[in-house]
Amino acid sequence: MGRAPTPRHAVRASDQRRFQRVQVALLGRYMLSDRREYPCQTVDMSPGGVRLTCAVVGTVGERVVLYLEQVGRIEGTIARHTTGGFAIELAGTARKRDKIASQLTWLANREMLGLPEGRTHERIVPKVPGVVLRLETGREVHARIIDFSMSGAAIACAAQPAIGVVVTVGRTPGRVVRYFEGGLGVQFLLPIDPDRFHDGMTL
Numbered sequence: 308m309g310r311a312p313t314p315r316h317a318v319r320a321s322d323q324r325r326f327q328r329v330q331v332a333l334l335g336r337y338m339l340s341d342r343r344e345y346p347c348q349t350v351d352m353s354p355g356g357v358r359l360t361c362a363v364v365g366t367v368g369e370r371v372v373l374y375l376e377q378v379g380r381i382e383g384t385i386a387r388h389t390t391g392g393f394a395i396e397l398a399g400t401a402r403k404r405d406k407i408a409s410q411l412t413w414l415a416n417r418e419m420l421g422l423p424e425g426r427t428h429e430r431i432v433p434k435v436p437g438v439v440l441r442l443e444t445g446r447e448v449h450a451r452i453i454d455f456s457m458s459g460a461a462i463a464c465a466a467q468p469a470i471g472v473v474v475t476v477g478r479t480p481g482r483v484v485r486y487f488e489g490g491l492g493v494q495f496l497l498p499i500d501p502d503r504f505h506d507g508m509t510l
Contacts, residue, residue, distance in 0.1 A: 328351045329353065331349055334347075334458050337371050340370060347392070348495075357381075364385075365393065377410065384398070431456070431505070433510075437449070450464035452476070452510070459495055476495075477510035
């Protein structure tokens with residue numbers, strides 16, 4: 308007598324316990340059921356799910372097609388809404404999950420070892436580098452953009468807000484991710500739309 312099939316929700320619960328989430332910031336684009344694409348960035352990810360920062364949230368249970376740099380095309384459904392975005396429960400074969408697990412292991416090791424990021428996005432020098440950096444306290448600091456990409460900027464300034472603090476570069480919100488002599492690196496909370504990305508744009 309054959310075994311009764313395991314309920315899908317039981318498998319998912321087991322998967323969620325087994326998969327370890329990795330904090331990783333990857334740029335991407337996602338498509339909801341309206342077939343429109345929107346920019347996004349990952350907050351954390353496991354072979355069974357991914358949490359996104361994004362401007363447009365769909366409905367819980369809605370199907371999502373997601374394209375992430377260094378991962379590729381993945382699919383799933385919206386599991387829940389989060390602050391500033393939503394979480395996706397990924398669909399796919401065991402082979403696909405194993406591939407994602409390998410990619411996440413490499414990304415985590417790269418972060419831990421300080422290996423080059425291998426960005427796919429070019430960095431450009433703005434025509435108008437002057438910018439106002441607004442801190443969480445409301446303080447405004449005059450700064451200079453050294454260069455920027457779709458995912459972040461290197462900024463020369465006298466202020467040194469703490470790593471992880473949210474700042475606003477012009478009108479673009481971001482998070483301080485590193486220091487260097489004479490300035491700091493900011494990662495944007497949402498990537499710049501490719502259609503707006505050029506050396507004459509204003510952040």
